[in-house]
Amino acid sequence: MTTAGHSAYRGRFAPSPTGPLHLGSLLAALTSWLEARHAGGSWLLRMEDIDPPREQAGAADAILHCLQQHGLRWDEAVLWQSLRGAAYDGALSELDARGHLFACACSRQQQGPLGECVRGCHQQGCREGDWRDTTPPRPRALRVSVPPSFTTRWHDTWQGPQHWPLGATLGNFVVRRKDGLYAYQLAVVVDDAAQAITDVVRGADLLDSTPRQHLLQQLLGHPTPRYAHLPVLTDAGGQKLSKQNLAPAIDPNTPERNLRAALAALGQTPPPVTANTANAILAFALEHWAPAAVPAQPAVAGPASF
Numbered sequence: 001m002t003t004a005g006h007s008a009y010r011g012r013f014a015p016s017p018t019g020p021l022h023l024g025s026l027l028a029a030l031t032s033w034l035e036a037r038h039a040g041g042s043w044l045l046r047m048e049d050i051d052p053p054r055e056q057a058g059a060a061d062a063i064l065h066c067l068q069q070h071g072l073r074w075d076e077a078v079l080w081q082s083l084r085g086a087a088y089d090g091a092l093s094e095l096d097a098r099g100h101l102f103a104c105a106c107s108r109q110q111q112g113p114l115g116e117c118v119r120g121c122h123q124q125g126c127r128e129g130d131w132r133d134t135t136p137p138r139p140r141a142l143r144v145s146v147p148p149s150f151t152t153r154w155h156d157t158w159q160g161p162q163h164w165p166l167g168a169t170l171g172n173f174v175v176r177r178k179d180g181l182y183a184y185q186l187a188v189v190v191d192d193a194a195q196a197i198t199d200v201v202r203g204a205d206l207l208d209s210t211p212r213q214h215l216l217q218q219l220l221g222h223p224t225p226r227y228a229h230l231p232v233l234t235d236a237g238g239q240k241l242s243k244q245n246l247a248p249a250i251d252p253n254t255p256e257r258n259l260r261a262a263l264a265a266l267g268q269t270p271p272p273v274t275a276n277t278a279n280a281i282l283a284f285a286l287e288h289w290a291p292a293a294v295p296a297q298p299a300v301a302g303p304a305s306f
Protein backbone atom coordinates (compact mmCIF):
# COMPACT_ATOMS: atom_id res chain seq x y z
CA MET A 1 0.00 0.00 0.00
CA THR A 2 2.70 2.45 0.96
CA THR A 3 4.99 3.89 -1.66
CA ALA A 4 7.41 5.34 0.84
CA GLY A 5 10.65 6.47 -0.72
CA HIS A 6 13.45 8.38 0.93
CA SER A 7 11.57 11.65 0.87
CA ALA A 8 8.10 10.30 1.65
CA TYR A 9 6.48 11.79 4.71
CA ARG A 10 6.99 9.70 7.84
CA GLY A 11 5.43 11.00 11.02
CA ARG A 12 4.99 9.50 14.46
CA PHE A 13 3.14 9.69 17.73
CA ALA A 14 5.32 8.89 20.73
CA PRO A 15 3.45 8.71 24.04
CA SER A 16 5.00 7.90 27.41
CA PRO A 17 3.06 5.28 29.39
CA THR A 18 2.91 7.44 32.50
CA GLY A 19 -0.89 7.42 32.43
CA PRO A 20 -3.86 7.14 30.09
CA LEU A 21 -4.39 9.53 27.17
CA HIS A 22 -5.93 12.89 28.02
CA LEU A 23 -7.44 15.29 25.53
CA GLY A 24 -4.12 17.12 25.05
CA SER A 25 -2.35 13.92 24.04
CA LEU A 26 -5.25 12.94 21.79
CA LEU A 27 -4.80 16.32 20.11
CA ALA A 28 -1.14 15.57 19.41
CA ALA A 29 -1.97 12.07 18.15
CA LEU A 30 -4.79 13.30 15.93
CA THR A 31 -2.78 16.19 14.51
CA SER A 32 0.25 14.05 13.69
CA TRP A 33 -2.09 11.48 12.09
CA LEU A 34 -3.86 14.17 10.02
CA GLU A 35 -0.58 15.69 8.85
CA ALA A 36 0.83 12.28 7.88
CA ARG A 37 -2.30 11.09 6.10
CA HIS A 38 -2.80 14.47 4.42
CA ALA A 39 0.72 14.15 3.00
CA GLY A 40 0.00 10.59 1.86
CA GLY A 41 2.68 9.37 4.22
CA SER A 42 3.16 6.88 7.01
CA TRP A 43 2.18 7.33 10.65
CA LEU A 44 4.24 5.36 13.14
CA LEU A 45 3.83 4.68 16.81
CA ARG A 46 6.60 4.67 19.39
CA MET A 47 6.10 3.84 23.05
CA GLU A 48 8.53 5.92 25.09
CA ASP A 49 8.79 3.49 27.98
CA ILE A 50 12.32 4.27 29.16
CA ASP A 51 11.51 5.75 32.55
CA PRO A 52 10.03 2.89 34.64
CA PRO A 53 9.84 4.93 37.89
CA ARG A 54 7.37 7.31 36.22
CA GLU A 55 5.34 4.66 34.39
CA GLN A 56 1.96 3.32 35.33
CA ALA A 57 1.19 -0.40 35.03
CA GLY A 58 -1.13 -1.06 32.10
CA ALA A 59 -0.84 2.45 30.67
CA ALA A 60 0.91 1.40 27.45
CA ASP A 61 -1.80 -1.10 26.57
CA ALA A 62 -4.50 1.40 27.53
CA ILE A 63 -2.98 4.00 25.18
CA LEU A 64 -2.83 1.57 22.26
CA HIS A 65 -6.41 0.47 22.90
CA CYS A 66 -7.58 4.07 23.14
CA LEU A 67 -5.94 5.03 19.83
CA GLN A 68 -7.55 2.05 18.12
CA GLN A 69 -10.94 3.01 19.55
CA HIS A 70 -10.46 6.42 17.94
CA GLY A 71 -9.69 4.89 14.54
CA LEU A 72 -6.09 6.11 14.70
CA ARG A 73 -4.30 3.15 13.14
CA TRP A 74 -0.55 3.14 12.81
CA ASP A 75 1.67 1.68 10.11
CA GLU A 76 4.46 -0.78 10.90
CA ALA A 77 5.20 -2.37 14.27
CA VAL A 78 5.12 -0.32 17.48
CA LEU A 79 8.65 0.63 18.50
CA TRP A 80 9.18 0.05 22.24
CA GLN A 81 11.99 2.12 23.66
CA SER A 82 12.47 -0.32 26.54
CA LEU A 83 13.87 -2.77 23.96
CA ARG A 84 16.27 -0.29 22.41
CA GLY A 85 19.13 -0.24 24.94
CA ALA A 86 21.69 -1.59 22.47
CA ALA A 87 20.90 1.20 19.98
CA TYR A 88 21.20 3.86 22.68
CA ASP A 89 24.50 2.39 23.90
CA GLY A 90 25.72 2.44 20.31
CA ALA A 91 24.91 6.14 20.05
CA LEU A 92 26.67 6.82 23.36
CA SER A 93 29.76 5.00 22.04
CA GLU A 94 29.69 7.11 18.89
CA LEU A 95 29.37 10.34 20.83
CA ASP A 96 32.21 9.19 23.05
CA ALA A 97 34.43 8.21 20.12
CA ARG A 98 33.92 11.67 18.61
CA GLY A 99 34.83 13.36 21.89
CA HIS A 100 31.42 14.79 22.71
CA LEU A 101 30.67 12.89 25.90
CA PHE A 102 31.81 13.15 29.48
CA ALA A 103 30.97 11.29 32.65
CA CYS A 104 30.01 13.58 35.46
CA ALA A 105 29.41 12.98 39.15
CA CYS A 106 28.63 16.63 39.95
CA SER A 107 25.35 17.63 41.49
CA ARG A 108 23.47 20.45 39.81
CA GLN A 109 24.70 22.76 42.55
CA GLN A 110 28.29 21.85 41.70
CA GLN A 111 27.84 22.82 38.05
CA GLY A 112 28.21 26.23 36.48
CA PRO A 113 25.26 27.91 34.72
CA LEU A 114 26.05 26.15 31.43
CA GLY A 115 26.60 22.74 32.95
CA GLU A 116 30.33 23.23 33.39
CA CYS A 117 31.94 20.90 35.90
CA VAL A 118 33.58 22.86 38.63
CA ARG A 119 35.30 19.73 39.93
CA GLY A 120 37.09 19.24 36.63
CA CYS A 121 35.53 15.98 35.46
CA HIS A 122 34.88 17.57 32.05
CA GLN A 123 38.61 18.07 31.57
CA GLN A 124 39.26 14.45 32.45
CA GLY A 125 37.13 13.43 29.50
CA CYS A 126 35.25 10.19 29.19
CA ARG A 127 37.40 7.19 28.53
CA GLU A 128 36.20 3.97 26.97
CA GLY A 129 35.82 1.43 29.74
CA ASP A 130 35.48 4.26 32.19
CA TRP A 131 31.89 5.40 31.64
CA ARG A 132 30.86 1.79 31.12
CA ASP A 133 32.07 1.02 34.64
CA THR A 134 28.89 0.09 36.49
CA THR A 135 30.39 0.57 39.93
CA PRO A 136 32.22 3.91 39.89
CA PRO A 137 32.95 5.45 43.28
CA ARG A 138 30.08 7.89 42.75
CA PRO A 139 27.09 7.58 40.39
CA ARG A 140 27.79 9.54 37.24
CA ALA A 141 25.62 10.97 34.54
CA LEU A 142 26.80 11.05 30.93
CA ARG A 143 26.56 14.50 29.46
CA VAL A 144 27.16 16.01 26.05
CA SER A 145 29.56 18.91 25.68
CA VAL A 146 27.66 21.66 23.89
CA PRO A 147 29.95 23.88 21.79
CA PRO A 148 29.57 27.41 23.26
CA SER A 149 28.83 28.78 19.78
CA PHE A 150 26.15 26.22 18.93
CA THR A 151 22.98 27.91 17.70
CA THR A 152 20.09 26.39 15.82
CA ARG A 153 17.28 27.82 13.69
CA TRP A 154 14.25 26.28 12.09
CA HIS A 155 10.87 27.30 10.81
CA ASP A 156 8.18 25.71 12.94
CA THR A 157 4.76 25.13 11.39
CA TRP A 158 2.85 26.60 14.33
CA GLN A 159 5.51 28.37 16.39
CA GLY A 160 7.07 30.27 13.46
CA PRO A 161 10.77 31.11 13.07
CA GLN A 162 12.90 29.71 15.89
CA HIS A 163 16.39 30.81 16.93
CA TRP A 164 17.97 29.07 19.90
CA PRO A 165 21.53 29.87 21.01
CA LEU A 166 21.85 26.60 22.89
CA GLY A 167 25.56 26.89 23.64
CA ALA A 168 25.08 30.27 25.31
CA THR A 169 21.95 29.41 27.24
CA LEU A 170 21.40 25.80 28.29
CA GLY A 171 24.85 24.29 27.88
CA ASN A 172 25.88 20.69 28.54
CA PHE A 173 23.01 18.28 29.03
CA VAL A 174 22.45 14.74 30.25
CA VAL A 175 22.10 11.82 27.84
CA ARG A 176 22.25 9.06 30.43
CA ARG A 177 21.15 9.74 33.96
CA LYS A 178 22.99 8.92 37.15
CA ASP A 179 20.49 6.11 37.77
CA GLY A 180 21.57 4.56 34.45
CA LEU A 181 18.37 5.40 32.55
CA TYR A 182 18.70 6.89 29.07
CA ALA A 183 17.63 10.49 28.72
CA TYR A 184 14.62 11.36 26.58
CA GLN A 185 16.78 13.56 24.28
CA LEU A 186 19.06 10.69 23.32
CA ALA A 187 16.36 8.06 22.84
CA VAL A 188 14.21 10.35 20.68
CA VAL A 189 17.06 11.25 18.36
CA VAL A 190 18.19 7.64 17.94
CA ASP A 191 14.65 6.45 17.29
CA ASP A 192 13.61 9.28 14.97
CA ALA A 193 16.60 8.29 12.84
CA ALA A 194 15.90 4.55 13.13
CA GLN A 195 12.28 5.08 12.05
CA ALA A 196 13.39 7.51 9.29
CA ILE A 197 11.01 10.17 10.62
CA THR A 198 10.77 13.18 8.30
CA ASP A 199 8.27 15.23 10.30
CA VAL A 200 7.83 15.63 14.05
CA VAL A 201 4.44 16.88 15.21
CA ARG A 202 4.13 17.27 18.98
CA GLY A 203 3.11 19.65 21.74
CA ALA A 204 4.84 22.99 22.21
CA ASP A 205 5.77 21.89 25.73
CA LEU A 206 8.60 20.04 23.95
CA LEU A 207 9.76 23.09 21.94
CA ASP A 208 12.84 23.64 24.11
CA SER A 209 13.91 20.01 23.60
CA THR A 210 14.28 20.54 19.87
CA PRO A 211 17.61 22.48 19.97
CA ARG A 212 19.19 19.67 22.02
CA GLN A 213 17.86 17.13 19.55
CA HIS A 214 19.22 19.18 16.64
CA LEU A 215 22.68 19.10 18.22
CA LEU A 216 22.56 15.33 18.82
CA GLN A 217 21.43 14.77 15.22
CA GLN A 218 24.41 16.77 13.98
CA LEU A 219 26.87 15.03 16.29
CA LEU A 220 25.57 11.58 15.28
CA GLY A 221 25.30 12.40 11.58
CA HIS A 222 21.53 11.93 11.45
CA PRO A 223 19.18 13.98 9.26
CA THR A 224 17.09 16.63 11.00
CA PRO A 225 13.32 16.23 10.54
CA ARG A 226 10.91 19.13 10.07
CA TYR A 227 9.21 20.24 13.28
CA ALA A 228 5.68 21.34 14.03
CA HIS A 229 4.92 22.13 17.66
CA LEU A 230 1.23 22.27 18.35
CA PRO A 231 0.08 25.01 20.74
CA VAL A 232 -0.63 23.47 24.12
CA LEU A 233 -4.27 22.86 24.95
CA THR A 234 -5.69 24.83 27.84
CA ASP A 235 -8.93 24.78 29.75
CA ALA A 236 -11.30 27.72 29.76
CA GLY A 237 -9.24 29.30 32.57
CA GLY A 238 -6.09 29.22 30.44
CA GLN A 239 -4.43 26.42 32.39
CA LYS A 240 -2.44 23.86 30.43
CA LEU A 241 -3.99 20.40 30.29
CA SER A 242 -1.40 17.77 31.04
CA LYS A 243 -0.80 14.67 33.08
CA GLN A 244 1.17 16.85 35.50
CA ASN A 245 -1.86 18.87 36.48
CA LEU A 246 -4.10 15.83 36.39
CA ALA A 247 -5.98 16.47 33.19
CA PRO A 248 -8.74 13.87 33.11
CA ALA A 249 -8.24 10.73 31.04
CA ILE A 250 -10.44 10.55 27.96
CA ASP A 251 -13.07 7.84 27.87
CA PRO A 252 -12.04 5.31 25.18
CA ASN A 253 -15.70 4.40 24.78
CA THR A 254 -16.75 7.83 23.52
CA PRO A 255 -14.36 8.31 20.59
CA GLU A 256 -16.82 10.33 18.48
CA ARG A 257 -17.33 12.90 21.24
CA ASN A 258 -13.59 13.06 21.99
CA LEU A 259 -12.69 13.53 18.33
CA ARG A 260 -15.28 16.28 17.92
CA ALA A 261 -13.87 18.06 20.99
CA ALA A 262 -10.34 17.72 19.63
CA LEU A 263 -11.31 19.04 16.19
CA ALA A 264 -13.14 21.97 17.76
CA ALA A 265 -10.04 22.83 19.81
CA LEU A 266 -8.02 22.68 16.58
CA GLY A 267 -10.34 25.21 14.93
CA GLN A 268 -11.46 22.71 12.28
CA THR A 269 -14.80 22.53 10.46
CA PRO A 270 -17.20 20.51 12.65
CA PRO A 271 -18.03 17.15 11.06
CA PRO A 272 -21.74 16.82 10.16
CA VAL A 273 -24.03 14.89 12.50
CA THR A 274 -24.24 12.18 9.85
CA ALA A 275 -20.59 11.37 10.61
CA ASN A 276 -21.42 9.16 13.56
CA THR A 277 -18.45 6.83 13.77
CA ALA A 278 -14.81 7.55 14.59
CA ASN A 279 -13.80 6.54 11.07
CA ALA A 280 -16.39 8.83 9.47
CA ILE A 281 -15.26 11.75 11.63
CA LEU A 282 -11.62 11.10 10.76
CA ALA A 283 -12.42 10.88 7.04
CA PHE A 284 -14.23 14.23 7.19
CA ALA A 285 -11.44 15.80 9.25
CA LEU A 286 -8.83 14.59 6.80
CA GLU A 287 -10.73 15.94 3.82
CA HIS A 288 -11.12 19.34 5.50
CA TRP A 289 -7.79 19.48 7.35
CA ALA A 290 -6.70 23.13 7.64
CA PRO A 291 -3.44 23.50 9.61
CA ALA A 292 -3.64 27.30 9.35
CA ALA A 293 -6.92 27.26 11.29
CA VAL A 294 -5.27 25.90 14.44
CA PRO A 295 -5.58 28.71 17.01
CA ALA A 296 -2.58 30.07 18.86
CA GLN A 297 -4.14 28.90 22.11
CA PRO A 298 -6.52 25.98 21.60
CA ALA A 299 -8.93 25.67 24.47
CA VAL A 300 -11.69 23.38 25.62
CA ALA A 301 -14.61 24.52 27.70
CA GLY A 302 -13.63 22.30 30.60
CA PRO A 303 -13.29 18.70 31.72
CA ALA A 304 -17.03 18.40 32.14
CA SER A 305 -17.57 18.93 28.42
CA PHE A 306 -15.86 15.75 27.27
Ligand SMILES: [Zn+2]
Nearest residue numbers: 104106117121
Ligand atom coordinates in the same frame (compact mmCIF):
# COMPACT_ATOMS: atom_id res chain seq x y z
ZN1 LIG B 1 30.96 16.98 36.64
